[in-house]
Amino acid sequence: MRAEKISEMLDVAADVGGKPTDAEFPTPYLGRSVKIVGPHVNVDMNQSPHPKNARGELGKPLFNWYRNTVSNDPLTRVSAPNHFADRRHFLTNVINRSTKGKVNPQKVAVDDPAAMTRHIKAVAHYLGADVVGIAKAHPTFLYAGSRYVQDGTAEDAYQQEAPEDLVRRFPYVIQATTAWDYNKLQAHRHHIGDAAYHVSQMKGVLMLKALEGYIKELGYTALRGVVTPQAAGVAGGIGELGRNGLVINRNFGARIHMPDPILTDLPLVADEPVDIGVEDFCKICRKCANTCPTNSIPFGDKVVFNGIEKYKINWLTCYKLRPYVHDQWGSCLTCAAVCPFTKPNVWWHGLATWALRTCPIPARPALVHVLKWIDDRFWGVTRANRVRWLGYDSGIKPGDQACTVAGCTASHEGKGNSGAVDGNIGYYAPLKENTNRFVKRDA
Ligand code: SF4
Ligand code: SF4
Structure with a gap:
């Protein structure tokens, strides 16, 4: 984190809740696939691709694609951002722009956070989640600046509070998400793949909105648009970060969304990051880098970017492709489709991932070579x-x-x-x- 940024945050923290210390907020462990190794400036989502593009900062083709293009595909028009003839037909927009409900003043007492954790996960699954993880909140996971909800708005009473103070008040993050259909994903770079991706994303928005309401009805706060989804995903044990920049889950591989998670004061017990072998696989595999149509995925080692050691994809080149392929498809998804972890959630996939995660780490490279050979042999080096x-x-x-x-x-x-x-x-x-x-x- 830059010096002036640190001093600004210390000043704000001193006003609202005391100075943060390393003992109070030790560097979080995020598993083997991604590490916080240096100073980190909190992510400002106003500098992320969609807001930049909405301001016209990424050039005319992208701006026109984002703001002025109606899709020729009716399913895309009702399930993907900004390509509708009428915004009110896009359910995500309707949900995310709706008036936010208040917290019920009749608070349900939570004597057993472990039991509440099991309960809230069961509720999330019942509401439609395929995967749920609880992360212990950390100031580095929070956005800098204002709230960010794509295709909507988020306001709350805590907008002016520093990340440290928010974490003191709301110590847990619930990341609940949906997986997209395996068979339709095979038609990546096609409207069929788009439908699998966007419709499951829309279902995830609906599920999280219902879960947010449920927590408020229990008498606890549920903030949205505050936490970086990927950080919540790896910290909460949903998966590991792959070379393709996606969180890879044990059961679904890379075919899960990382939606806007819930920051809450509901008493819970946090999950731990997982080791499912993504770190070992990505060092050898590179299938996503080989098949990426825009060369946006690195072939080399991890780098340190903004204090985070990870594989750094080039989001701009990935994003820039979209206006030119819009008539045929919307979301590329090739790097998700081709990843060997992305398989149906069936016994043989469970067996392969079990073998990898229970294999001693020094022996994993040999096993990865075998598993990758099987993947290339039976599913192909590309997906077609x-x-x-x-x-x-x-x-x-x-x-x-x-x-x-x-x-x-x-x-x-x-x-x-x-x-x-x-x-x-x-x-x-x-x-x-x-x-x-x-x-x-x-x-
Ligand atoms: S979505 Fe497509 S273009 Fe973007 S990084 Fe993945 S494979 Fe490359
Ligand atoms: S395709 Fe291979 S290198 Fe890319 S994320 Fe998946 S396992 Fe890692």
């Missing part, structure tokens, strides 16, 4: 499965007319769809073709 769903068909070449008749199961090969390919191989634009397209047009 053909997926047919709701009349969509990832065997149709992007730009050609796909059948969009709901419920249609007919084969259209050779009947006007000139780009249709035979068999079970999906059509995916040659990987680097996309990059060349946007590099040339953006120059």
